[in-house]
Amino acid sequence: MNRYHVVAALLIGVLAFNEAHAKRPNVIVILTDDMGYADLGVTGGSQILTPHIDQLVADGVNFTNAYVTASVCCPSRAGLLTGRYQQRFGHEFNNFAIPTEGYTADDMGLSVDERTIGNAFQDAGYVTQCVGKWHMGGGSKYDPSWRGFDEVFAIEAGHRSYWPYPGNANRSNRIQISATELLPEEQVTYLTDDLTDAAVEFIGRHQDDPFFIYLAYNAPHGPLHGKEADKEFYDSISDSKRRTYAAMMKALDEGIGRVRQSLVDRELDQDTLIVFANDNGGATSNGSDNGPYRGMKGSKWEGGIRIPFCMTWPGHLPGGFSFDAPVSTLDILPTTLAAAEATYQGLPLDGVNLLPFIADPTSGPPHDALFWRRGVAAAVRMGDWKLIRVEGNPDLLFNLASDPGEGNDVASDHPEKVTLMKRRLAEWESELAPPKWTEGEKWSRNQVLKHQMHVQTRQQERKYP
Incomplete structure (x- = not known):
């Protein structure tokens, strides 16, 4: 057995x-x-x-x-x-x-x-x-x-x-x-x-x-x-x-x-x-x-x-x-x-x-996709692939099976995957209600800054709550 x-x-x-x-x-x-x-x-x-x-x-x-x-x-x-x-x-x-x-x-x-x-x-x-x-x-x-x-x-x-x-x-x-x-x-x-x-x-x-x-x-x-x-x-x-x-x-x-x-x-x-x-x-x-x-x-x-x-x-x-x-x-x-x-x-x-x-x-997996969004920053995971989309930043794509630490952005190598995942994310977003409240400019700015590829060390990450 x-x-x-x-x-x-x-x-x-x-x-x-x-x-x-x-x-x-x-x-x-x-x-x-x-x-x-x-x-x-x-x-x-x-x-x-x-x-x-x-x-x-x-x-x-x-x-x-x-x-x-x-x-x-x-x-x-x-x-x-x-x-x-x-x-x-x-x-x-x-x-x-x-x-x-x-x-x-x-x-x-x-x-x-x-x-x-x-x-x-x-x-x-x-x-x-x-x-x-x-x-x-x-x-x-x-x-x-x-x-x-x-x-x-x-x-x-x-x-x-x-x-x-x-x-x-x-x-x-x-x-x-x-x-x-x-x-x-x-x-x-x-x-x-x-x-x-x-x-x-x-x-x-x-x-x-x-x-x-x-x-x-x-x-x-x-x-x-x-x-x-x-x-x-x-x-x-x-x-x-x-x-x-x-x-x-x-x-x-x-x-x-x-x-x-x-x-x-x-x-x-x-x-x-x-x-x-x-x-x-x-x-x-x-x-x-x-x-x-x-x-x-x-x-x-x-x-x-x-x-x-x-x-x-x-x-x-x-x-x-x-x-x-x-x-x-x-x-x-x-x-x-x-x-x-x-x-x-x-x-x-x-x-x-x-x-x-x-x-x-x-x-098979319980979910074919999982989604996240808070204001300017959103993400989707499909299988081993994960896309991060942040207003003002380039789209980021990672293969979590080979890169769980998300150190290697492969968006330029897989444009078709980026397109597919952004479409799935947009379809999900079309089903959502508008937010009933927001937090202010500080938090939006931190979302943009913390998702830039050059922010890598814990010391740098801690700068952006």
Whole structure:
């Protein structure tokens, strides 16, 4: 029996399991924030220890060509939460800054016409929780409590202090614990630990119910706040920024370990599908490392959009299995719903159910093309080929199979490929809605500058957030 037959047999077991058990699988989607691609042991890192995340990946399906829908936090999360390219509903930019013509500040958030993964699991009879960074807009209509989550322990803004604020803090930076209530700031200990506690406590209260958790850690997004003991653990790292980042990664890894252990302690580990992903590449400001990949957060280079990504479900999905075709965080919603045998009720999805492709990787890739756009910069991947198109810059073409670091632009050697891929990109763009807000000239200028071929070193990349 070859490995494809083994995988198929395991997935047949998933279906048999669902038929034989009244309790459907729990689902936990864990999302990290601004983590460097190479800052895990499983992705080649050696300086920072991540034993719990490494084990999570080793126990499941490791997607080696995985992507987010945007290289910055807010639109990337909008794509994941809806299973749809966020540009379809005008959610193209990161910072809620400047409403475009025809829109107001009240329109700057996740469109109320879109249904979230939380809504989908509520429809399926699951109890749902949103923990951590929300970043989907301010005001009640964008509140996670009204967007598919029965319980929340969430932060409206894109970041906050990991420590309690000493004075008055903006409401958007506070931790929301219901539609109307905020956590008293003096109850904050260390943010990463508090988010873990909230998820573990929810698991304990709902261990007899099918549950869905969206656990969106802020770490290791700035501000760079690490526990002193964890910084001391990494005192061999001379760069202070990198040392604090490593300390934040230590708390993150231990938190994920605690979540998994809570499932084991309650004999829920065989009944729980865990998805792990990062929201974009390592940031220019936090000491992260994207390893072999060019570019960082904010770019269409691989370092901006390529992420660690795995799905782990012991006994039901194959452990130690690598899936090499390109996939997207768009696929999280349809795949997890399929595992729960739930029906999606919403607008057409761009993501696909990955379970049949895992069962038979020889059946072809889940996507014939993946697309990205934020303002002046856009990209498309088709098979091994990737095109980057930026206003004011030459079109760039790379073969990722032979050049994963995107160091050799071959556009002039393959004009027919450039034409084809630009046409596919234009066809996709013709389906999109106009952006509801923009960010300003600084961010457009940085998009142009960071995608020039001469910007190659990490030091140069960090100049253009």
